[in-house]
Amino acid sequence: MGFFENMGNPQGKLGNIQLKSMNKEHTPVSLWGLKHLDISPDDIILDVGCGGGMNINRMAQTAKKVYGVDYSIESVNLSREVNEDLIVQGRVEVLEGNVQSLPFEDNTFDIVTAFETVYFWPDIEKSFGEVKRVLKPGGMFLIGCETNGAGFFMRLCEGLMNMTAYTDVDLCQFLENNDYKYIKAYLRDGKSKKETIKYEGKEITIDDDYDHFSFSDRFVQWMTVTAIK
């Protein structure tokens, strides 16, 4: 696998290097996404497409238990390494698996997260249905993306990485088609320091109090979408 293919399915030594870099480079957008999640100490969470495992680690600081799943063995291995102590304590578990057929019983999780990964999911609408299957009734699905749709730069990435940069409208529609409820989109414009919240056909814009330095927020809109089963 080459550099670009590795973004959607990290393999080998280069994949491991890229995953370590993503653990660092995705920190600003991931922490912003996590601001929209209210984790309780009783929560059982699943992070799909967990990559290098940093978000598992972050969420496991509060949750009862966090599971990670990824179809790349390189991602599974690094997630296990990064969360070694939490795995020994029984608070983290990382499994190899595809979002198309998650290795969990129905109604298992309070929260399912997907950071920087839905771009690569096959048959995304069906995949959202599979996420819903493993969520408990009332559980939350959170999707984090470092772009809202594809501008010039992302269109280039789409071709090179075999990915799709969905818009908030696309993602909300896929969720609606799966009968998720209370679907909300949070869109962050780092240049003007504003966050727009879209919910039930209404839109409000608030000042953005997020001050992590990031390169990407100068030219793309960050997006977090949440929905309830």
Ligand SMILES: C[S@@+](CC[C@H](N)C(=O)[O-])C[C@H]1O[C@@H](n2cnc3c(N)ncnc32)[C@H](O)[C@@H]1O
């Ligand atoms: C760009 S990386 C993001 C990793 C991590 N979530 C982050 O924010 O740094 C995408 C990850 O999603 C995983 N992935 C892509 N498609 C997947 C699928 N169908 N099932 C499970 N994992 C998938 C890839 O293997 C990779 O580890």
